[in-house]
Amino acid sequence: MTSIRIAVIGLGYVGLPLARLFATKYPVVGFDLNQQRVDELIHGIDQTLEVEKSVLESVLVPDNPIKSGLNGLYCSFRSEDIKECNFYIVTVPTPVDKNNRPDLSPLLKASKTVGDVISKGDIIVYESTVFPGATEDDCIPVIERFSGLKYNSDFFAGYSPERINPGDKEHTVEKILKITSGSNAEIAEVIDKVYKSVIEAGTFKASSIRVAEAAKVIENSQRDINIAFVNELAKIFNAMNIDTQDVLEAAGTKWNFLAFKPGLVGGHCIGVDPYYLAQKSQEAGYHPEIILAGRRLNDSMGKYIAAEVVKLMIKNEKPVKKSKVLMLGITFKENCPDIRNTKATDIYHELISFGISVDVYDPWASAEEVNKEYGISIISKLIESVNYSAVILAVAHKEFHEINLQAFKDNGSILYDVKGILPRELVHARL
Numbered sequence: 001m002t003s004i005r006i007a008v009i010g011l012g013y014v015g016l017p018l019a020r021l022f023a024t025k026y027p028v029v030g031f032d033l034n035q036q037r038v039d040e041l042i043h044g045i046d047q048t049l050e051v052e053k054s055v056l057e058s059v060l061v062p063d064n065p066i067k068s069g070l071n072g073l074y075c076s077f078r079s080e081d082i083k084e085c086n087f088y089i090v091t092v093p094t095p096v097d098k099n100n101r102p103d104l105s106p107l108l109k110a111s112k113t114v115g116d117v118i119s120k121g122d123i124i125v126y127e128s129t130v131f132p133g134a135t136e137d138d139c140i141p142v143i144e145r146f147s148g149l150k151y152n153s154d155f156f157a158g159y160s161p162e163r164i165n166p167g168d169k170e171h172t173v174e175k176i177l178k179i180t181s182g183s184n185a186e187i188a189e190v191i192d193k194v195y196k197s198v199i200e201a202g203t204f205k206a207s208s209i210r211v212a213e214a215a216k217v218i219e220n221s222q223r224d225i226n227i228a229f230v231n232e233l234a235k236i237f238n239a240m241n242i243d244t245q246d247v248l249e250a251a252g253t254k255w256n257f258l259a260f261k262p263g264l265v266g267g268h269c270i271g272v273d274p275y276y277l278a279q280k281s282q283e284a285g286y287h288p289e290i291i292l293a294g295r296r297l298n299d300s301m302g303k304y305i306a307a308e309v310v311k312l313m314i315k316n317e318k319p320v321k322k323s324k325v326l327m328l329g330i331t332f333k334e335n336c337p338d339i340r341n342t343k344a345t346d347i348y349h350e351l352i353s354f355g356i357s358v359d360v361y362d363p364w365a366s367a368e369e370v371n372k373e374y375g376i377s378i379i380s381k382l383i384e385s386v387n388y389s390a391v392i393l394a395v396a397h398k399e400f401h402e403i404n405l406q407a408f409k410d411n412g413s414i415l416y417d418v419k420g421i422l423p424r425e426l427v428h429a430r431l
Contacts, residue, residue: 015091023073115146131280161216167336228294302346329395
């Protein structure tokens with residue numbers, strides 16, 4: 001392929017930073033079905049806060065650059081605008097359903113979109129996290145069906161797993177080593193060169209698409225299991241009246257001790273990806289023990305934290321039913337507006353089940369999105385004079401360091417620190 005013309009399918013947390021980066025060296029069309037999202041991006045507005053306005057505006061172009069061959073990013077919700085591209089990158093979400101089974105519907109819809117527009121010789125690269133085999137067994141047949149073209153003869157594919165860390169301004173896409181792979185040796189080399197041209201950290205060419213898929217899915221499964229271990233330690237040490245943070249600090253003095261902290265495990269990766277591996281494992285005839293045990297334990301932490309707060313209320317002779325509690329933070333991680341699969345909602349719903357009224361305050365989250373996704377209303381302003389029975393720090397947003405939590409404590413509130421970031425003498429308990 002002499003002239004690379006790129007289409008990025010899906011302009012979310014993964015797709016937009018990637019499209020912006022490629023647009024510095026190639027003509028790029030960013031495609032998303034959400035017209036409102038596209039309209040915002042055209043005006044330099046990224047609600048995910050992953051790409052700064054000035055950075056985004058520096059690559060935006062008013063007209064489709066594919067025909068002119070000029071570098072730049074053109075955003076569109078019309079599939080005809082990606083028809084002249086020859087290098088398609090799919091970056092749509094891969095969630096799980098209510099039963100924690102992989103939901104490939106966004107991926108299959110994106111595959112249909114690509115199948116409707118590709119031509120002979122084109123390359124399709126998937127970045128969405130999947131189980132090993134999903135690209136070639138599930139997605140490629142959809143492309144073949146709608147394009148009428150034959151895989152590895154008329155068109156080709158690859159897999160390059162995303163490694164975006166939402167909210168992280170240090171480890172941006174160009175600074176994270178990228179795994180690449182292709183459907184044959186020649187295509188693998190082409191794909192690797194395209195990514196290597198923009199990824200400062202370099203690339204690692206995997207031996208096959210399946211190997212690349214497997215490498216991605218175990219990255220987050222490994223983190224999930226390690227966090228589950230320290231979450232279990234937190235439960236054990238709490239029962240023994242031992243401060244978990246103190247234990248981890250002491251153990252961390254050994255050179256090869258792995259530094260993990262207890263907490264809520266949500267988001268679109270760590271809280272989801274292990275289910276993709278578990279599903280494929282079971283289809284292969286093996287029932288995964290450790291992976292699913294880790295998932296069960298991490299998924300239990302929201303209810304556990306709520307129960308610990310209720311116990312503290314009872315010990316401090318505070319009424320539970322009809323009491324009022326303040327929860328600080330509802331996004332899945334600190335300093336990030338992403339609310340996907342946030343487990344802070346588990347704390348909220350468990351407290352509600354005790355008859356407690358819960359105010360949620362989060363300066364990063366969109367009140368409209370939280371209400372639409374979870375049916376939870378969040379307060380727009382924090383009033384320190386409100387008589388809360390308890391205050392729970394659920395997310396470590398930087399703004400929460402500036403809140404006068406001592407005032408809440410002086411007013412009789414119980415302070416519970418999920419993240420372990422507050423002074424020990426200030427809080428009544430921490431995870």
